[in-house]
Amino acid sequence: MPKPFKPSILKMTARNVSVAYGSKIAINDVSIDVDQDEVVAFIGPSGCGKSTFLRTLNRMNDTVASARVTGEIKLDGQDIYSPDMDVVQLRARVGMVFQKPNPFPKSIYENVAYGPRIHGLAGAKADLDRIVEKSLRRAGLWDEVKDRLSDSGTALSGGQQQRLCIARAIAVDPEVILMDEPCSALDPIATAKIEELIHELRGRYAMVIVTHNMQQAARVSQKTAFFHLGTLVEYGNTSDIFTNPREERTKDYITGRYG
Amino acid sequence: MPKPFKPSILKMTARNVSVAYGSKIAINDVSIDVDQDEVVAFIGPSGCGKSTFLRTLNRMNDTVASARVTGEIKLDGQDIYSPDMDVVQLRARVGMVFQKPNPFPKSIYENVAYGPRIHGLAGAKADLDRIVEKSLRRAGLWDEVKDRLSDSGTALSGGQQQRLCIARAIAVDPEVILMDEPCSALDPIATAKIEELIHELRGRYAMVIVTHNMQQAARVSQKTAFFHLGTLVEYGNTSDIFTNPREERTKDYITGRYG
Amino acid sequence: MSDTLVPQIPVTNAEPVRRVPTDWTTQAMQSRIRRRYASERRFRFAGLAAVWLSAAFLAYLLITMVMQGASGFVETRVSLPVDLAAAKLPIEPARLVGRGADLALAGAGLEGTVDLAATKAFGKDGTDLLSDGAWAVVRDAIKADPSLLQRRTVFEVPVSSPIDVAAKGNGTRDAEAIVARLKASGALTRGFNAGFLTSADSTDATRVGIWGAFKGSLLTMIVTLLLAFPIGVLSALYLEEYAPKNRWTDLIEVSINNLAAVPSIIFGLLGLAVFLGTFGMPRSAPIVGGLTLALMTMPVIVIAGRNAIKAVPPSIRDAALGIGASPVQVVFHHVLPLALPGILTGTIIGMARALGETAPLLMIGMRAFIAAPPSGLADPATVLPVQIFLWSDQVSRGFVEKTSAAIIVLLVFLLAMNGVAIYLRNRFETRW
């Protein structure tokens, strides 16, 4: 599926990144590049550190007191762990969608408008309305909710909630979107919708998606990274990884020998 | 996979069963037969009522104050909702295994011995030891735990805990075992172990298993029931359902159109 | 959905083993079942009994208080003819307006006139029949209508405490005889004792009121609330959301958890030694009471606040952080609003406890007799529960019903506060 000969523009680069929770090393010496218009999938058995690594990419791990990150992660060439990087702005540029849909217990409108508000992206109410509509449209949710924007976001179905969360992330116009098992709490139909959405958003945002589901990785991503016990075992084009893995461990995992 | 010409003995029959939680109807007019030595799988999208229906089979729904069951469910020809049916005995005869492994916070031994003790199935300590060992062996756990029977059941790994729960259910020598997504909290290896166990227990106990995972249904069951929005859409031999479903909805679901 | 990606299970073809099911119908099994059910019923009954006995005790307590206290809201009055014209009080009507009125009437010997009228109406011991506050009734009537000074009027004045108690059927033999006599002559009436709700403490049971103590409670609670609520909420936020894991934080946490369970009397000792002793703050003042109770209430609010904050799912914080909200924004935009009902519930419960608290206030001198309601935070005052304690210790029998009546008033407020807290909790018991 990935287009073979498009020149790629590097969006994020991680070099020799290690993460420890206290004395427990969760990620060990991982280097990865994320391109401007690709979807990267992280796969690997439970506890191998996929989420941990994903969360280092927008410094969400800062909220875990015991987490220590070493190595270098750059966004557009700028070190995101340097002291003069403003975490708040970083997170606006690198958005995140979580495993469990987590809309705010506010109206649908307010959910989407929250980001633009705190970042002062919209001057007038009309601006804000425009941003909200655009984001909901991009997230493929506009038609379903346009008549009930003032309903609570938590009243939506699971799949809708997850799309609302994507719309919310889109609303601050991020450059990268990180998704941590966005479909694992959803039923197959909702899953399909999200996958479709990822397809549509590709090119506009660089995306990194963690998934337990290998078929999903195969369906949505151009590159796949396979983690095991905190190390990056293999990283390459998705088609290669699934049909012709270089490493024995990758192959064993993909064919279901362990996991 | 199921053997086609074995004469089957009816173990449980449900006729026109409906279940409502308050005014919300969760199961509508479902009729199903469960054979003596078969594994029946319930599949269907989330919220379609699989768990609800499963729990009517041993009256676990009695614990939900708002639940109302109508229709007729028989175990060996005896109506389990009749006033002279003793729930306590019913549940001993129709055991249950839950989605999340839920061993009691007691020793492994006490976990398994719990049922026989309350039902007075073992006279002497030696009897009890025998039952515990037999049950753990049947659950395929004996070799792993025989040296640490006095360790807490909660100290085991997820898959072991689930097998401990199966052993616990087996210990009271039930006739039917109901399992509600027994593998959904487990990793693939543990899942494989449980599936193997189901194979081995087949014939000894009638089994009903709810699963989200269609491959799992295909692998372990002889009959499959497909639920949708509280109704039973199709019920038949697993091989038929998966290769040649009669209903359009079943087909769409199985091929991943919705779910 | 290729099957190759999923581990395959070898299919066993072995013939299943048949088994003999447990026989549930044997005699032994059946009687065992019956025993189990019997024990089930006993257990359940024990639970029910525990609940009902507890509730019954509460009912008994409340009913006792209401039965004893209801009569505290009623006063007995006697008709007293006073010939003000004949008394020729030296008062110019012009002085009967404004601030000078009370002074003028007090100085004019009105009290003596009323005593005289009593002696005239009821004989030598006539003054003993009247409450000390009887003349005040006459005074107020004159203030309302100065023309009374020109005639003879029959006033309904409150009787003295022994007579009042006797009229309510609980008095001494002498008093009951007098009551019987007065009743026969139709001079006794009963009425709502408005003074009980509007006046302050007094030495005469017929004149006492709870307004002074109530106002003291009010002022104290204001201080408590203003201090404990913000400090409590802010510390709860700090501890739950920002505090780094270090020794200081542990120390704060241990302090708060322990303060919450430190006996209230210890806070009284603290107030006595620190606020009165070291800081030299005024004795008996609501501000000191409020401070002391605030220290006591603050940990309750912190703990309730922390629980409420903890109940806000972390996913909400992640969500906000994930789109670039700063930690302060996360807390003030999302966490605090969602936790507020829980915090308020905790606050109300803490305040209710403070309102009913007695022991620490005894230590800091809020047990004084003050015949006027306090007008400021530094004015000496007492509070409702202490007033109850003081009255319960009074010699005069008339105070028994007043004590219970004050208890009724206090309970009404506490129950209302608890009710609001329970309502809030039920209303906002959201699980995300």
Add this chain to the structure above:
Amino acid sequence: ACVDQANGGGAGSRDQITAVGSSTVYPFTTMIAEQLVANDPDAKAPVIESTGTGAGMKLFCAGIGAAHPDIEDASRRMKASEYATCAKNGVRDVIEIQVGIDGIAFAEAKNGPKMQLTPTDLYKALAANPGGKVNTARVWRDVNPALPAVPIQVYGPPATSGTRDALAELILTKGCEASDPTAKALGKSDAEAHKALCTRVREDGVYVDAGENDNLIVQKLQSNPNAIGVFGYSYLEENKDDVNGVSISGVAPTYATIADNAYPGSRPLYIYVKKAHLTAIPGLRNLLKLYAANWGATGPLVKRGLIASPAGVQARSAAIIANETVLDPAVLS
């Protein structure tokens, strides 16, 4: 310049009278305070706290100024040691006024055994070590063969109360010295030993410490006809329907017998006032005058269950008020 002299050294000023001290004088003082307010609606209501004489003394003697009370109600005379503390804290000019008399009375239920006791009986029944030996008396007959064989059961004030002090001083010591001639001498040579011998009350359940709430004692007497209660005379007065006074040495507790000291167990009540406060606290002088106006034998003092001082004492006290005579510490013990 850091000290604000308008604050009298940092403790502020105050425009209402404060009094602390004995719970026995408290009812009388509260009533006087009430009158003060009634006579002058502009006056701020005095603050009267019943702290007990001892704790009150501590507050009273802590210093001059707004932070310290103006008046101490005392159910006993100030002790020399207390005066010394006062003086140390600058409270030198103290005015001592006797306002009345309190009697402790013994009482039993109406249907009681109509006991007739003497201080010696009481001492032998109640002291921890009468005559130096551990008290084993169980029934009244054990202490005096003339008395009935009724179990000894006495409800009385707790160790911390002033009434208890009075009991020890006025009854037990008297009984002690009457029954044991060496006791008096002991009192001179070794005060502590004398105290232990004469005033220590037994603690084996015969003497029941019934709390400060004398109402409760009355109730207890009713439910236990054999028991004897010890409380302030005012409670006897208030409850004369329910309990009878017990005669001591043949004298029944009545107003008259207590007033003329025929009934053992009467003690003078005092108030102490700081002279330095008279000019600073509005209304304080008026309050003292009100005391004098109300302590007559037919006045409110008696209505509150206390007993008026003899006329001579009244006159002397009135003169003290008029002249603002300060106390000579030499008379204190």
Add this chain to the structure above:
Amino acid sequence: MSPIALLFLVLGLGLIGWLTARVRATRFRAGSTVRFSSLPSHHGWYVALWTAIPPLVFLVVWSMTAPALVTDAVLATPAAIQLPPPGFDRASILSEARSLADGRSFGAFHGLARTLAPSYAAAQSRYDWIATAAALLLAFAGGALAFTRVKPGFGARTQVERVVMLMLLGASLIAILTTVGIVASLLYESARFFSVVPITDFLFGTHWSPQVIDARDPGASLGAVPLFWGTFFIGAVIAMIVAIPFGLMSAIYLTQYAAPNTRKWMKPILEVLAGVPTVVYGYFAALTVAPAVRDLAVSVGISWASSESALAAGLVMGIMIIPFVSSMADDSIAAVPSSMRDGSLAMGATSSETIRRVLLPAALPGVVGGVLLAVSRAIGETMIVVMAASGVATLTLNPFASTTTVTKQIVDLLTGEAEFDSPKTLAAFALGLTLFVVTLLLNIVALRVVKRYREAYE
């Protein structure tokens, strides 16, 4: 200008600072495509804080020093010569003059005060103007300084949030201060006590009778063991004998058996028991329960039963504690995952078997922790024992006999007629310290137990 007016003025200036800074920040944001770290309102708050906080701090300091300065100015006037020498009289005249000058009172008790009032007013207004000027200067200086920093790249949000964090930290330090205050005040007085009475006499002596203290050996009659026993007997034995079964069974019934509606009503009703003030319980115990207990005892032949029996106080205290135990038990049982219950029921266990064999054992640590907390609550309870228990310290196992408690003795010692400053009053603080230490230990243990238990199911 009066302090209140000044306060509002300063706050007003802060508001103006907020508005102007906001406008400025909005202006430089407009049309720019760069992302900014701070919203206009953050800049607004930054300037507002700088405008308002320095003058407010100044005003606080000023309000503490200014009155003395004013008084000194008045003392320098000729009329002040008539004042009595420094002392209470002088203070009272001066303060009266001040309240006359402030218009807080009208009539004067001292004539001199009226004479001094005008000069007071004059000095007051002079100093008020100085204060106003200084405050305004500070406000303008602070505001201007902050305003110059409002630039696109300036991280106003970080600065403002730092202030917020400081506030939060400050608030939580109050708890430590309180604890320190308690410990310090108790320790100070107790140290004085223990310098008179040997600590071993106090802690291990079995004779408590503060009525007569032998100056040669004060420890002989200040042995607190009977108090400790009485406290333990009433609070940890009798009260718990009532509270544990009732509380536990109520919790079990309400969580496991009662219909949701019953639960909805009964739970709050039981909680009301905890909301009834202790003084009411005390009154009730003394007037109703104690006589009833005595009558009961007498009717079964215990003629010497005290009407201040440990039983009466303990019973009422136990009832007061019921909801406490019940809600702790409720929490602990609710913390047991419902899958345990389901698991047991699905095995064919009856409800009571499930509760007794699965839920309660699983919840046991939580329940035990809760009971310890309840005990600490009970032994610290004061009013019930003050009103219903006796003051006699006896070492007895008999519930119909009278005993006293630590809290009761503290109140008696501090409010009694005893001579002051003897070991008696200090003993109250020593008792307070003991009580504090014991409840502290109980709490630490209980919270540990509960915490470890909670963690087991998290």
